[in-house]
Amino acid sequence: MSLAEPLYLVFLAIAVLGARFVGNRAPRALVLVPLSLVFYATWNPLALLPLLATAAVDFHVSRALVGTDRPALRRALVATSVVVDLGLLSAFKYSGLLARAAAPLVGRADDAAWPPFTLVLAAGISFYTFQSLGCVLDVYRRDEEPPARFLDYLAFVSFFPTLLAGPITRAGTFFPQAARPLVPLSDADGSRALFRIGLGLAKKLLIADVLAVNLVDRVFEVPGLFTSAEAALATYGYAVQIWADFSGYSDIALGSALLLGFRLKENFDSPYRSADLAEFWRRWHISLSTWLRDYLFFSLPGNRRGGAAPYANLVVTFVLGGLWHGTTWAFAGWGLIHGAGLAIQRLFESRRRRGVAPRSGWRRALGIVVTFHVVSFAWILFRSESTEAARAFLRVLFAGTGGVGNVPFAAAAALVLGLAAHFVPARWHGAAEVRFAVLPSVAQAGLFLALLATIRLSAGASVAPFVYFRF
Numbered sequence: 400m401s402l403a404e405p406l407y408l409v410f411l412a413i414a415v416l417g418a419r420f421v422g423n424r425a426p427r428a429l430v431l432v433p434l435s436l437v438f439y440a441t442w443n444p445l446a447l448l449p450l451l452a453t454a455a456v457d458f459h460v461s462r463a464l465v466g467t468d469r470p471a472l473r474r475a476l477v478a479t480s481v482v483v484d485l486g487l488l489s490a491f492k493y494s495g496l497l498a499r500a501a502a503p504l505v506g507r508a509d510d511a512a513w514p515p516f517t518l519v520l521a522a523g524i525s526f527y528t529f530q531s532l533g534c535v536l537d538v539y540r541r542d543e544e545p546p547a548r549f550l551d552y553l554a555f556v557s558f559f560p561t562l563l564a565g566p567i568t569r570a571g572t573f574f575p576q577a578a579r580p581l582v583p584l585s586d587a588d589g590s591r592a593l594f595r596i597g598l599g600l601a602k603k604l605l606i607a608d609v610l611a612v613n614l615v616d617r618v619f620e621v622p623g624l625f626t627s628a629e630a631a632l633a634t635y636g637y638a639v640q641i642w643a644d645f646s647g648y649s650d651i652a653l654g655s656a657l658l659l660g661f662r663l664k665e666n667f668d669s670p671y672r673s674a675d676l677a678e679f680w681r682r683w684h685i686s687l688s689t690w691l692r693d694y695l696f697f698s699l700p701g702n703r704r705g706g707a708a709p710y711a712n713l714v715v716t717f718v719l720g721g722l723w724h725g726t727t728w729a730f731a732g733w734g735l736i737h738g739a740g741l742a743i744q745r746l747f748e749s750r751r752r753r754g755v756a757p758r759s760g761w762r763r764a765l766g767i768v769v770t771f772h773v774v775s776f777a778w779i780l781f782r783s784e785s786t787e788a789a790r791a792f793l794r795v796l797f798a799g800t801g802g803v804g805n806v807p808f809a810a811a812a813a814l815v816l817g818l819a820a821h822f823v824p825a826r827w828h829g830a831a832e833v834r835f836a837v838l839p840s841v842a843q844a845g846l847f848l849a850l851l852a853t854i855r856l857s858a859g860a861s862v863a864p865f866v867y868f869r870f
Contacts, residue, residue, distance in 0.1 A: 400438060400441040400442070401862055401864060401865065401868075402560075402563075402599075402648060402651045402652065402655075402865070403599075403600060403603045403604060403647075403651070403862045403865070404862050405851070408596075410434075410438065411655055411658065413434070414430070414431070414434050414559070414659065415584075415658045415659060417430040417434065418430045418431070418581065418659050418660065419581070419583075419584070422581055423580045423581055426548075426550065426551065426577075427554070427577060427581060427659075427660070428548070428550045428551050428553070428554035428577070429550070431554045431557075431558065431559070431659070432550055432553050432554050432557060434559060435554070435557040435558060435559040435562060436557060438559040438562070439522075439523075439557065439559070439562060439563075442522045442563075443521070443522070446491075446521040446522060446524075449487045449490075449491050449521050449524060450521070450524075450527060450556065450557060451553075452483070452487060453483070453484055453487060453527065453528060453531050453556065454531060454549075454552060454553045454556040454557070455549070456479070456480060456483045456484070457480050457483075457484065457531045457532065457534065457535050457552070457556075458545065458549050458552040458553075460476050460477070460479055460480045460535055461534060461535055461538045461545035461552070462545060462547075463476050464476055464477070464535070464538045464539055465538065465544060465545065473539060476539075477535060477536065477539045480532060480535040481532065481535075484528050484531065484532045485528075485532075487524070487528070488524055488525065488528045491521040491524055492521065492524055492525065493726050522563050522868050522869075523562050523563040523564060523868070523870075525723055525724075525870050526561070526562070526563070526564060526565045526567055526870070527556050527557070527562060529567050529687075529690055530555075530556060530561075530567050530568055531555075531556045532694075533567070533569060533570070533690060533693075533694060534552075534555070534569075534570040536694055537569070537570050537571065538570075542571070543569075543570045543571050543574070545570070545574075546574055546577075546578075551574070551577060554577065555568070555570065555573050555574065555577070558573070558656075558661075559655075560651070560652040560653075560655035560656045560659070561652050561656070561663070563648075563865070563867075563868055564645070564648050564649075564652075564865055564867040564868055564870070565649070565652070565666060565684075565686050565687070565867070566649055566652065566653075566663060566664060566665075566666040566685070566686035567686035567687060567690050568663055568664075568686070569664075572663060572664060573661065573663075576660065576661050576662065577661075581660045582660070584658065584660075586836075586840070587836060588657055588658075589658070589840075590835060590836040590838075590840075590843055591654070591657060591832065591836065592654040592655070592657040592658045593654070593835075593843055593844075593847055594654070594831075594832050594835045594836070595650045595651070595653055595654030595657070596650065596651050596654035596655065596847075597846075597847050597850050598647075598650050599646075599647040599648065599649070599650030599651035599652075599654065600647070600651065600850065600851070600854060601647075601850060601854070602643040602644070602646060602647030602650065602817075602820070603643065603644055603647035603648065603651075603862075603865070604854045604862065605813070605816070605853075605854060606639065606640070606643040606647075606813050606816055606817040606820065607639075607640045607641075607643040607644035607647060607817075607866075608644075608862070608863050609809055609810065609812075609813040610636045610637075610639060610640040610643075610810055610813045610814060610817065611640055611644075611863060612863070613806075613807045613809045613810035613813070614632065614633055614636045614806060614807070614810035614813075614814070615633050615636045615637045615640055615782070617633075617805075618630055618632075618633035618792075619633060619637070619782055619783065619788070619792060622791050622792045622794075622795040622796075623791065623795060624805075625795060625805055626795075626798075626800040626801055626802045626803070626805075627795060627796055627797065627798050627799055627800045627801065628800070628801050628802060628803050629802070629803055629805055629806055630792060630795045630796040631796060632803060632806055632810075632811075632814070634775050634776070634778065634779060634796065635775060635814065636810065636813075636814050637775075637778050637779075637782050638671070638771070638774065638775040638778050639813075639814055639817035639818060639821070640817075640866075641778065641781075641782075641866055642667070642670065642671065642817070642821060643817050643820070644865055644866045644867075645667070645684070645865070645866060645867050646666070646667040647865075648865045648867065649665075649666040649667055653665070653666075664685070664686065665685065666684060666685050666686050667682065667683065667684070667685065668681075668682040668685070669682060669821060669822070669825070670682035670683035670774075671767075671770075671771050671774070671821055671822070672767060672821075672822065673766075673767065673770050673771075674762075674763045674766030674767050674770060675744055675766055675770055676737060676740045676741050676744055676770060676773065676774075677741060677744055677745075678770075679770055679774060680737070680741070687720070687723075691716050691717075691719075691720050692716075695716050695719065696712055696713070696716045699712040699715065699716070709745070710742040710745060710746065711742075713738050713741045713742045713745065714735065714738035714739055714742055715738070716738065717734040717735070717737045717738030717741065718731055718734040718735055718738055719734070720734050720737075721733045721734025721735070721737075722734065723870070724781070724870050725869075725870070727784070727785055727786070728785075728786045729780040729781070729783050729784075729785060729786050729788075729789050730780070730781065732780045732786070732789075733777050733778075733780040733781045736773070736776070736777040736780070737777060740773060779792055779793065779796075
């Protein structure tokens with residue numbers, strides 16, 4: 400079940416009614432956990448196994464950490480979670496790579512007969528693994544305390560709005576809200592949630608999917624059939640597609656969570672407005688970038704000593720962040736571009752603090768243009784299935800051939816609409832939300848249904864999976 404399918408809206412309505420019916424007479428987890436597990440099982444029932452294993456191990460490790468002050472035991476406990484969590488992640492996500500590497504050792508020509516890990520599509524495993532492991536690390540650092548009941552911990556790990564593609568929620572955000580009484584849904588929260596869900600659906604189905612079907616997928620799959628100009632448009636198209644797709648998912652997830660009584664943190668903040676890569680990563684996939692910063696980068700040795708270590712650690716962090724998405728060299732290259740770019744920026748910023756003037760208005764505008772093109776270039780590696788596919792695309796991109804006759808009007812319109820939606824002033828977005836909120840409930844429902852009808856007529860009945868579901 401995808402968050403962009405009509406069935407999800409029915410499922411969400413059942414979940415909200417169930418949570419509101421139970422109210423404060425029983426823990427919300429009694430409603431959330433069964434529904435979340437059913438939701439996840441619609442993708443693959445076998446995928447419940449690593450989810451439940453991760454939650455069980457991390458819950459018991461967290462409780463054990465609370466009960467001991469012995470440093471050696473605490474280190475052993477957190478190491479257990481790290482090994483189990485990353486072991487399950489590697490087994491179910493990177494089994495193809497492991498199979499190819501082990502094939503010569505076991506006398507097989509390929510990985511076709513590799514045992515059951517390849518049979519289980521554990522959608523969202525990267526997200527819930529990082530979410531659960533982050534909780535363990537917070538408890539180890541004595542920043543948070545886990546719940547006393549496993550059911551509450553499982554509700555945190557399996558929370559269905561964020562389960563498949565985030566945002567990666569921190570324990571300190573989720574558990575205090577889960578423990579508080581569920582207050583009646585206010586008109587303001589209800590309208591805000593409906594607005595966010597509608598906005599997310601529009602981004603996904605009217606921008607992202609239209610770009611994917613009419614431009615991006617066609618050019619990236621067979622780049623040799625297209626011109627350099629069309630490849631350039633596909634590059635820009637994918638930059639817009641992945642933003643509309645992923646931020647659209649986050650909008651739906653945040654709106655759904657709000658209906659269930661949870662205020663989660665934003666995951667996107669107009670990332671292509673960024674004037675440098677550091678700002679981009681403060682605006683793009685915020686929950687992942689802050690996770691990598693807090694739990695990986697700060698844990699690497701040498702950051703406080705200065706010298707070359709902090710720059711090398713940036714590169715290492717982002718290469719590993721690239722491999723978090725997948726095990727191809729293309730993902731590693733994507734991470735390398737961002738890590739190296741951030742290291743170079745940090746070097747120049749250290750000099751700027753010694754007397755170089757800050758950016759003026761025109762320098763910021765130039766920085767936005769340059770950053771957008773660097774990020775878009777890196778997206779080529781991210782979108783390509785392999786380094787060979789990336790090279791084939793780049794050969795066409797830099798061949799110098801013109802003409803855009805193979806670009807349908809729908810793709811061009813979606814590209815313009817996506818860029819306009821992204822760069823529209825924030826106050827306009829806020830004003831639209833306020834105007835929606837003051838409408839009568841009947842009018843809000845009517846507008847929402849009209850949006851669904853428009854999407855159905857424009858985008859058709861089929862819904863492509865969200866890009867980040869594969870991670």
